[in-house]
Amino acid sequence: MNAVVGGFAQNVETLSRFRTQAGTLGADLVLSPELSLVGYPPEDLLLKEGFIELARLALLDLARATDLPPLLVGTVASEGPDVVLAPSSDGRDVVHPIFDEPKLSHIANVLVALNEQGIAATATKRLLPNYDVFDELRYFHPGVGPQTIINVAGVAVGLLICEDVWTQFGPAAELAVQGATLLVVANASPYARGRRDEREAMLRERAIETNCPIAYVNLVGGQDELVFDGQSVVVNAKGQVIARANAFSEELLICEIDARPSPVGTVIDAVYGRDERRLKALHVNHIAEPPSEIEEIYGALVMGTRDYLRKNGFRTAILGLSGGVDSSLVATIAVDAVGARAVRGFAMPSRYSSGHSVSDAQEVARRLDIEITTLDIEPAHQALGDTLSDVLGGEPKGLTDENLQARIRSVLWMAISNDTGAIVFTTGNKSEMATGYSTLYGDSAGGFAVIKDVSKTLVYELCRYRNEVAVSNGDLEPIPLSVLEKSPSAELRPDQFDDQSLPPYDELDPLLELYVEGDATAEELIARGHDPALVLRITRLVDQSEYKRRQMPPGVRISRKAFGRDRRMPITNAFRPE
Amino acid sequence: MVESRDVAEHLLSCFDAVYVGLGECAPTLGTDAYVVRVHEMARSFGGVALELREYVGRGEVAPLAVIREVLDQALAKDPSGAMTLFAMALVVGPRLLVSLRDAREGLGPDAELRTICERAAQVTVQQLLQIANTTQHHEDIDDPGWQEGARRLTQLVESAGNAESFGISR
Numbered sequence: 123m124n125a126v127v128g129g130f131a132q133n134v135e136t137l138s139r140f141r142t143q144a145g146t147l148g149a150d151l152v153l154s155p156e157l158s159l160v161g162y163p164p165e166d167l168l169l170k171e172g173f174i175e176l177a178r179l180a181l182l183d184l185a186r187a188t189d190l191p192p193l194l195v196g197t198v199a200s201e202g203p204d205v206v207l208a209p210s211s212d213g214r215d216v217v218h219p220i221f222d223e224p225k226l227s228h229i230a231n232v233l234v235a236l237n238e239q240g241i242a243a244t245a246t247k248r249l250l251p252n253y254d255v256f257d258e259l260r261y262f263h264p265g266v267g268p269q270t271i272i273n274v275a276g277v278a279v280g281l282l283i284c285e286d287v288w289t290q291f292g293p294a295a296e297l298a299v300q301g302a303t304l305l306v307v308a309n310a311s312p313y314a315r316g317r318r319d320e321r322e323a324m325l326r327e328r329a330i331e332t333n334c335p336i337a338y339v340n341l342v343g344g345q346d347e348l349v350f351d352g353q354s355v356v357v358n359a360k361g362q363v364i365a366r367a368n369a370f371s372e373e374l375l376i377c378e379i380d381a382r383p384s385p386v387g388t389v390i391d392a393v394y395g396r397d398e399r400r401l402k403a404l405h406v407n408h409i410a411e412p413p414s415e416i417e418e419i420y421g422a423l424v425m426g427t428r429d430y431l432r433k434n435g436f437r438t439a440i441l442g443l444s445g446g447v448d449s450s451l452v453a454t455i456a457v458d459a460v461g462a463r464a465v466r467g468f469a470m471p472s473r474y475s476s477g478h479s480v481s482d483a484q485e486v487a488r489r490l491d492i493e494i495t496t497l498d499i500e501p502a503h504q505a506l507g508d509t510l511s512d513v514l515g516g517e518p519k520g521l522t523d524e525n526l527q528a529r530i531r532s533v534l535w536m537a538i539s540n541d542t543g544a545i546v547f548t549t550g551n552k553s554e555m556a557t558g559y560s561t562l563y564g565d566s567a568g569g570f571a572v573i574k575d576v577s578k579t580l581v582y583e584l585c586r587y588r589n590e591v592a593v594s595n596g597d598l599e600p601i602p603l604s605v606l607e608k609s610p611s612a613e614l615r616p617d618q619f620d621d622q623s624l625p626p627y628d629e630l631d632p633l634l635e636l637y638v639e640g641d642a643t644a645e646e647l648i649a650r651g652h653d654p655a656l657v658l659r660i661t662r663l664v665d666q667s668e669y670k671r672r673q674m675p676p677g678v679r680i681s682r683k684a685f686g687r688d689r690r691m692p693i694t695n696a697f698r699p700e
Numbered sequence: 701m702v703e704s705r706d707v708a709e710h711l712l713s714c715f716d717a718v719y720v721g722l723g724e725c726a727p728t729l730g731t732d733a734y735v736v737r738v739h740e741m742a743r744s745f746g747g748v749a750l751e752l753r754e755y756v757g758r759g760e761v762a763p764l765a766v767i768r769e770v771l772d773q774a775l776a777k778d779p780s781g782a783m784t785l786f787a788m789a790l791v792v793g794p795r796l797l798v799s800l801r802d803a804r805e806g807l808g809p810d811a812e813l814r815t816i817c818e819r820a821a822q823v824t825v826q827q828l829l830q831i832a833n834t835t836q837h838h839e840d841i842d843d844p845g846w847q848e849g850a851r852r853l854t855q856l857v858e859s860a861g862n863a864e865s866f867g868i869s870r
Contacts, residue, residue, distance in 0.1 A: 132801070139797050142825050146789045146832040189829075371863040374794065408851070437806075 123154055124343035124372050126433055127161030128173065130180040134159070140374050141190045147376055151274045151394065152193045153306050155341040155350075156247075156284050157231065159184070159197040162310035162341055163348075168229055168261045174198060185240040192237045192274065192394045194281065196308045198262075199232045199244065231262045233281050233308050235272050235392055242392035245270035245281035248293045255312060255348060255679070255687040258285075269293060271302050273393045278384035280334070282307040287328055287336070298332035301388025304381040305334045310341040313351040313422045314682045318369075318412060321353075326361030333359050335379050342372055344429030347679045347686055349422045353412070368410045370421040375408065416587045419580070419680050420455075426678030427572050428459035431545060438544040442531055442565070443467035443494060444613070445482030447605055449549040451585050452572045454600045456547060457490045466544065467494040470534065472503060472527045475613050482605050489600050502530045524614035528564025535568065545569040548675055553578040553627060555674060555685055556634045557660065558667025559620070565612075566674055574677030575684040577634065578627040582606065625656060633660050639683040643699060669693045704810040706869040707803045709761050712752035714796060714866050715820065717763035718788075719746035721771030725784060734781030737834040741788065741827050748820045755813060766860040767792055770853050777849040782841060789831045791853045796824050798865035806868055 123140065126132050137154055144152045156162055160177050167173045177197050184195060231247040246265025250258035270281045280302030286293040287307045294305055305328075311321065321338070329336050335358045342352035349370075356365040356377045365377040384390065413421060431439065439456050443449050449467075456465045469483040480496065487494035506526055507517050518526055535546045546568035550560045552575050560566040573581060585606055589599035610620040610627075624630055633652060636642040637660070642650075647657045671685045672693060683689050722742035729735045753761075770791055774783040800821045807814055841847075857863075 132805075135801060139794065139801075139825075142828050143789065143794050146793075146828045148832065148836070368863070372798070373864075374790075432805075 123158055123341065124429070125155065125158050125161040125341060127164050127345055128167055128176075129161060129433075130159070130176050133161065134180050134183050136372075137184060137193065137195060138187060138190075141187065141193050143374050144376075145190045147374075149191050149376065151279065151306075152191055153308065153337055153339045154193065154195050155339050156233075156308040156310040157196040157198065158308070158341070159195050162196075162345065162350075163255075163257070164198070165257070165261075168198060174200060174229065181234060181241070185236050188238045188240070192235065192242075194306065194308060195234050195236060196283070196310075197232060197234055199230050199234075199246075200228055228263055229261055230265065231258065231283060232265075233270075233283055235270075235281070237392065237394055243270050243272055243281075245283065247283035247286060249285040249289060251285045254682075268389070269297050269300060270391050271297065271300060271388060273384060273388075273390040274304075275394065276383050277304050277381045278302045278388045278390065280305045284309040284311065287338070288324055290327070290331065294328050294332050294334075294336075298334055301385050302332075303334055303384060304379060305332060305336045307336060307338045309338060310350060312348040313418070313680065315415060315419065315680060316682075318351065318353050318418070322355060322357070322363065325355065325357045329357045329359055329361040335359050335364075335381050337377065337379065339375075342370065342425075344426035344433070344678070346430070347426075347676045347684065349426040349429075349678055349680070351418070351422060351425075353410075363409060365408055366410045366412070367408075369413050369418060370425045416583055419576075420584055420587060422680050423455050423572060423576070423584075423678050424458045427455055427547075427570065430570050430676075430678075431460055434545075436543070436545040436569075438464045438466065438542065439547050439570075440466045440468060440535060440538055440542070440544045441547040441549060441568075442535065443469050443483035443486060444549075445469070445479035445486070445605060446549075446608075446610065447581055447585060447601070448551055448573065448578075449483070450486045450601045450605050451581055451588070452547055452549045453486060453490055453492065454585075454588055455572055457492060457600075462491040465490070465492045467492055468535070468538070469494060469496045470499050470531045471496070472499050472613070474527075474615055474618070476611075478604065478608070479613060482602060482608075485602050486600065486605065489598050489602070497534060499527060499530045499534070502534075503527055506530065524612070525561045525564055527614050528561035528612075529567075532564050532567040539569070547572050548574075548677075550574060550674075551576050551578050551581050552681075552685075553624075553631055553634060555671055556638055556667070557624060557630070557663040558670050559624060560670065562670050562673060566670065568675050571675045571677030574674060575680050577631040578610070579631045625660070629656070630660065633657065634664070637661055637664060638685075638689060639681055641683075645699070665691075703869075704807060704813050705756065707807060708752055708755050708813055708816075709759075710764075710867065710869045711799065711803060711817070711820070712749060712756055712761045713764040714767060714799065715745050715749040715752060716761065717765075717767035718742075718771070718792060718796075719749045720763050721768050722784070722788075725771065725775045725781075728775070729779065729781035729784070731780045731782070733834055733837070734785060737830065738781055738784055740830070744823050744827055748816070748823055751816050751819070755816060764866060766857055766862060767866070770856055773849075773856065774853060778846060782835070783846065783850060783853075785831050785835060786850050787853050789828055790850075791857055793824055793828045795857065795862055795865045797821055799868055800824070802865060803868040 141152050159180050233245045235243040248265045250262050250264050252259040271278050278301050280297030325336050337356045339354040340352050341350035351369050353369045354367040358364050367373045367375040467487050469480050471480050510518050539546050548568035548571045551573050554560050585601045592599045611618055644657050644661045648654045668691050722738050726739040770787050774787040800817050804817050
């Protein structure tokens with residue numbers, strides 16, 4: 123499910139759609155992701171009483187649909203402890219005070235079990251992650267006391283929320299001890315490279331540890347910088363995958379699970395009967411083939427970009443097409459995300475632009491079938507140079523003149539954005555962001571930085587991957603060979619190439635990965651055999667560029683440590699390791 | 701901003717494809733209960749198609765090919781009608797609902813088309829629930845060939861670029 127943060131009406135509609143579909147198929151229980159009703163992560167919206175109140179009303183909306191199968195829905199509640207509710211006499215609007223009076227100091231992340239009589243049981247998240255991109259201790263109180271087990275068609279189903287299942291001998295094991303024979307986990311687990319393998323390995327361990335099948339449902343969709351990849355999965359008690367949903371798309375995964383009946387003495391919080399409306403073939407367990415790593419990364423970039431536009435009300439996007447590899451990749455992702463008609467490119471040659479940069483940009487636009495407009499920045503460059511000459515004692519030179527050109531382009535993009543309502547995509551990559559190889563308020567200015575977490579070497583890999591996909595589909599490769607083979611250049615001065623300012627990217631990127639994502643020290647990098655002078659130069663560049671990165675637009679997170687939510691460094695600091 | 705007319709034409713092509721596809725296959729089905737259900741479904745979806753056609757006005761709009769293909773293949777693989785119901789419940793119906801949702805979100809201030817979209821969503825939900833009522837009295841289908849055929853219907857729409865929905869315009 124692709125939930126929208128604060129989009130209560132949309133989320134109720136989506137949950138109802140899946141619940142209706144599951145009802146048609148005769149499902150005994152429908153599981154939705156963590157905070158599926160409010161979206162994830164709601165961040166400081168959780169500090170607003172109105173938000174909690176709307177969550178409560180949305181839950182009541184869902185609870186009124188009594189002719190549909192039982193649903194586990196993720197939401198927020200205003201108290202911490204688990205509360206088990208006896209079904210009310212009319213089964214409608216009568217709910218426990220846990221959902222009646224919002225108390226912002228006691229917000230909990232809960233999974234609510236709805237049945238034909240309304241709200242039947244709740245489970246509260248026990249373990250609150252507070253690392254990487256997670257801040258849950260800032261908002262939530264952890265669940266305490268006995269855990270929640272519901273009986274679904276004779277099976278004792280233990281309810282867990284995301285982090286609860288990651289800990290060995292933790293809440294999952296406790297549920298098994300209490301008599302649960304099937305575990306269901308509602309999750310909002312963001313995508314990062316290698317995360318799916320890690321999740322499935324963990325589920326294998328947990329299933330064996332508890333001797334229970336586990337149904338793990340994950341959120342799908344982009345939310346600011348995060349992308350949730352879905353890939354919900356069900357494992358049997360031996361940890362073998364028996365059903366897996368596709369990556370990066372909403373899907374109702376139907377799964378028939380063979381679980382032991384509840385042991386005698388199991389404390390059950392709510393009972394659900396079996397729905398006999400069944401069409402057997404609809405219960406075939408589907409095991410989606412997991413995508414390759416490069417396919418997954420590309421899928422994350424497309425979904426993150428599409429959802430950022432869609433969920434923020436943008437219909438169109440513009441970007442500068444330089445004829446280089448970065449802007450070509452961003453244009454291709456943009457077209458895959460929102461369609462060629464919604465993307466427009468601008469070639470903005472300066473006095474230093476090569477002839478092939480404009481022709482390559484035009485060729486990319488032709489292959490992607492997007493509109494491209496050429497705007498000559500020379501008159502503006504000349505005029506600004508003249509304006510500045512008195513102050514500077516002559517025409518701008520060196521870096522001043524280089525940055526002036528980049529900033530003229532951004533002024534034009536933003537003017538077009540103002541006039542058309544289109545969002546501006548910036549095209550900088552992670553290698554540039556790390557080393558500060560960009561112009562503040564110039565090429566780094568815009569609304570969304572599509573590849574800000576993609577290193578330059580990965581940019582090339584993604585281009586090649588996307589071209590291969592095109593070939594296998596019988597389409598024209600979107601990124602011409604000439605773009606892939608030329609040396610990277612900002613073209614802000616005569617004969618400028620990236621490798622005059624930076625080491626070759628195949629040397630730079632591994633260093634950056636270790637320093638930025640691996641938190642290695644310069645000393646450790648040197649000990650690993652990297653050139654000491656290069657290490658000191660690069661680490662200094664990274665450290666000095668924090669002020670630039672803070673002012674970058676948001677972009678899709680694909681690595682385990684992206685700039686921003688993951689890697690939080692003070693701009694002002696005197697820490698200078700030897 | 702998406703043009704209302706583009707959206708309406710596209711939705712018409714979807715609903716018309718369902719109407720024509722179900723309408724043509726209903727009389728040929730081998731299970732009486734399924735004949736009635738598929739016929740009723742065709743009429744309901746046809747009602748939505750008619751509203752959209754009136755909104756669009758003149759001009760021919762071809763039924764969406766991928767929906768026709770799904771329904772044709774379902775009938776070819778299973779003349780009883782069970783796979784046609786499967787196709788509507790799991791393949792076509794949910795994607796129509798997502799298209800209708802996206803259309804409502806993408807539309808400008810066009811109250812008439814918005815109302816049609818809302819009614820279309822209600823009709824689709826009602827019809828999905830009716831499928832459950834119809835199939836509950838029938839035997840489970842264990843034939844692996846049938847299940848493989850059902851799976852292929854999903855693959856068919858996914859490979860046509862309709863993993864989640866049929867889109868909102870051409």
